[in-house]
Structure formats: structure tokens, C-alpha cells
Amino acid sequence: xxxxxxxxxxxxxxALDAGCTFFAGYPITPASxxxxxxxxxxxxxxxxxIQGEDEIASIGMCIxxxxxxxxxxxxxxxxxxxxxxxxxxxxxxxEVPLVIVDVQRLGPSTGGATTVSxxxxxxxxxxxxxxxxxxxxxxxxxxxxxxxxxxxxxxxERFRCPVFVLTDKELGTTLTTVDSEALVAEPVAARxxxxxxxxxxxxxxxAVAPLHEFxxxxxxxxxxxxxxxxxxxxxxxxxVDALNRHLIDKIEANRVEIELVDADLQPxxxxxxxxxxxxxxxxxxxxxxxxxAGEPISGLVVQSLWPVPESALAxxxxxxxxxxxxxxxxxxxxxxxxxxxGNRTVIGVExxxxxxxxxxxxxxxxx
Numbered sequence: 561x562x563x564x565x566x567x568x569x570x571x572x573x574x575a576l577d578a579g580c581t582f583f584a585g586y587p588i589t590p591a592s593x594x595x596x597x598x599x600x601x602x603x604x605x606x607x608x609x610i611q612g613e614d615e616i617a618s619i620g621m622c623i624x625x626x627x628x629x630x631x632x633x634x635x636x637x638x639x640x641x642x643x644x645x646x647x648x649x650x651x652x653x654x655e656v657p658l659v660i661v662d663v664q665r666l667g668p669s670t671g672g673a674t675t676v677s678x679x680x681x682x683x684x685x686x687x688x689x690x691x692x693x694x695x696x697x698x699x700x701x702x703x704x705x706x707x708x709x710x711x712x713x714x715x716x717e718r719f720r721c722p723v724f725v726l727t728d729k730e731l732g733t734t735l736t737t738v739d740s741e742a743l744v745a746e747p748v749a750a751r752x753x754x755x756x757x758x759x760x761x762x763x764x765x766x767a768v769a770p771l772h773e774f775x776x777x778x779x780x781x782x783x784x785x786x787x788x789x790x791x792x793x794x795x796x797x798x799x800v801d802a803l804n805r806h807l808i809d810k811i812e813a814n815r816v817e818i819e820l821v822d823a824d825l826q827p828x829x830x831x832x833x834x835x836x837x838x839x840x841x842x843x844x845x846x847x848x849x850x851x852x853a854g855e856p857i858s859g860l861v862v863q864s865l866w867p868v869p870e871s872a873l874a875x876x877x878x879x880x881x882x883x884x885x886x887x888x889x890x891x892x893x894x895x896x897x898x899x900x901x902g903n904r905t906v907i908g909v910e911x912x913x914x915x916x917x918x919x920x921x922x923x924x925x926x927x
Contacts (some may be wrong), residue, residue: 561740567705567731570743571661572597574709575633578748581607582630584621586614586640589673590729591663594635615643623647626656627782629773631713635661638680641687648722649688650784652807657716657771661725663732666914675914676730678837678888684724685866693811695818696724696866700840703742705731708863710745715818717751719810720768726865728838730916765806766813811867820863821872829858831926832880834897836862839886839917846922857926868896880904884925886917
């Protein structure tokens with residue numbers, strides 16, 4: 561069976577299938593349809609969906625709901641991420657599992673509310689104080705929007721951190737025909753909660769302690785300040801160092817587990833095209849057309865933007881002399897590719913007028 565569906569609807573379906581029980585958000589184009597659908601559908605399965613008075617309140621509600629036992633998601637666009645910033649930091653410090661959907665639109669400021677962009681790529685990574693890592697996934701098709709949202713819930717629970725689903729106006733709001741079988745996923749495992757008397761705020765190094773929920777028969781202390789394993793604020797230097805390194809190591813030491821790419825590599829190719837999100841379709845089409853014309857070329861669509869999938873990129877870069885990076889921004893992710901590419905030539909193909917890149921534009925850059 562086939563159905564007519566857009567990316568935002570696929571995200572809502574994925575959240576419900578992943579066991580989401582709480583949603584809070586504020587209307588903002590082009591993410592509003594996620595809020596409206598969750599408010600219609602989540603109560604039908606026993607969950608709670610709230611339109612907050614603003615974005616700050618909405619993400620705060622999600623943090624509180626998670627600590628009370630819910631599996632939570634929120635959704636917004638770039639201006640809302642600006643307002644989320646402080647509470648994103650709180651979720652990082654408090655190790656709160658949380659899925660944040662960013663349906664990107666052209667910025668800065670109000671920008672183009674109904675215009676496509678990929679301008680939040682660096683913003684979601686560095687938009688909160690401290691520089692500590694997050695996880696961000698970027699779907700390029702409606703089925704990927706579904707599956708990567710489910711994966712976001714898995715990773716949020718696994719690493720106790722905010723996980724972004726970084727989509728965009730075109731993918732989120734454009735209807736397309738897909739096979740219904742492509743929108744089915746395995747259930748996300750139930751949350752593992754900590755027993756009374758066990759460390760619950762953090763464990764040293766890359767280990768991740770179970771989440772202790774409020775009202776579950778044990779004392780829980782939660783703070784955004786530097787704290788010890790029991791949640792008490794501390795200035796003890798080794799403890800402060802252990803906490804901060806843990807927040808980094810639990811993600812950085814597990815990069816291989818987090819990495820997701822769609823690689824289409826051709827042996828002997830000297831050119832590699834690297835894309836993500838909505839540009840992924842143009843990348844795939846450009847690579848297919850070039851090969852049809854007898855041009856050896858490889859393609860890589862990155863699905864896990866943060867942490868950067870360095871292992872997969874290293875494999876794709878082997879033997880390559882030139883890398884083409886198409887983006888709907890001023891070359892924001894190209895900087896990450898340049899860092900990894902060594903002495904290879906890296907060519908950016910950018911578009912900033914609110915329209916999509918075409919496969920022909922990518923082929924021209926690769927020619």
C-alpha cells in the first residue's frame with residue numbers, strides 16, 4: 561500500500577511508534593503541523609500534548625515531564641531553537657533524554673518563514689553554553705524522517721542527552737508518495753531506571769547511569785550546576801573534571817554506534833559528493849546521472865550530522881582527490897569536511913535564496 565504523506569506527519573507517527581508520551585511546543589512555521597498533530601493524536605494513546613505559552617516554557621515542560629517518567633519530544637524552527645538554548649544546556653548538564661525537532665527555515669531572525677534552508681547545522685551543535693556535544697540526525701526523505709525520529713528516541717535514552725532531528729521546510733511540509741511498509745520500525749526499548757541507592761546523576765568516563773525519575777520511591781536531586789554523582793553541587797576539582805569529561809566521553813567514545821550514512825561509493829572514483837538533509841536527493845540524482853554518462857563518482861549522504869561521522873567519511877575519502885559539498889547555507893558543514901579531508905580539494909556548492917539545489921548544479925561543480 562502507498563500513501564501521500566509529508567515529513568512532519570512521518571515524524572509524528574514515528575514519535576508515537578517510539579513511545580512518546582509527552583509533547584510541548586509553540587506554533588512556528590514550518591513546524592506547527594507537528595504541534596497540531598501531536599495535540600490531536602497523543603491524547604488518544606494516553607499521552608499529553610500541550611501548547612506552551614512560548615518556546616522556553618515548552619522545552620522546560622518537556623524536561624520536567626521526562627524527569628517524571630515521560631518520553632518527551634518538542635518541535636520548533638530556528639527562532640525557537642534560539643529560545644531553547646538555555647534549557648538545551650540544562651538537558652545536557654542534567655542528562656535528560658529529549659528529542660528536539662528543528663524544521664529549518666531561512667534566517668536570520670524571522671527570515672523566510674515559508675522558505676527552505678539548512679542554516680541551523682552549526683547552531684544546534686554550538687548554540688548553548690559550554691561547547692558540550694549533542695547528537696543530531698538529518699533525514700533526507702520522508703521514510704528517513706520516520707526512521708531517524710525513532711532512532712533519535714533510542715539515542716536519547718541510550719546516552720541520556722538531547723537529540724536533534726534536523727529537518728527543513730521542504731521535507732517537513734511537502735507531500736510525497738511512499739510505501740506504507742517503509743514507515744514501520746521496531747519498538748524502542750523501555751527506559752531503564754535506577755534503583756534506590758545507586759548513582760543516578762552521572763558516572764565517570766563513557767558509562768551512562770540509568771535515569772532516576774521523580775516520585776519513584778527514591779530521593780532525586782536535579783541541578784544545572786556542576787555536581788557530584790549524587791547530585792550535590794560541588795567545586796571539588798577532580799569531581800568537576802570527571803563530570804565534564806563524562807558529558808563529552810559518553811558521546812565521543814561511542815561515535816561508531818551513533819554514525820549513520822547512506823554511502824554509494826564507486827571503486828576508483830576521484831570525486832566524492834557529500835550531502836545531507838534535503839540536498840540528499842539532489843546528491844543521489846547527480847551521482848546517478850554522472851555514472852550514466854560514464855563519469856566515476858561517489859556519493860555520501862550523511863544522516864548523523866553530530867558527532868561528525870569521521871569513520872564513514874574516512875572510508876569514503878580513500879583515493880578521492882576532490883570533494884563536493886552542496887548545502888542550503890554559506891558552507892556550514894563544508895568546514896567539517898575540510899577539517900577531515902586533509903589536502904584534498906573541497907568545493908562548496910551553496911544556495912541562499914530559498915530555493916533548492918538541482919542535480920545539474922552539483923554536476924557542474926564536479927565537472
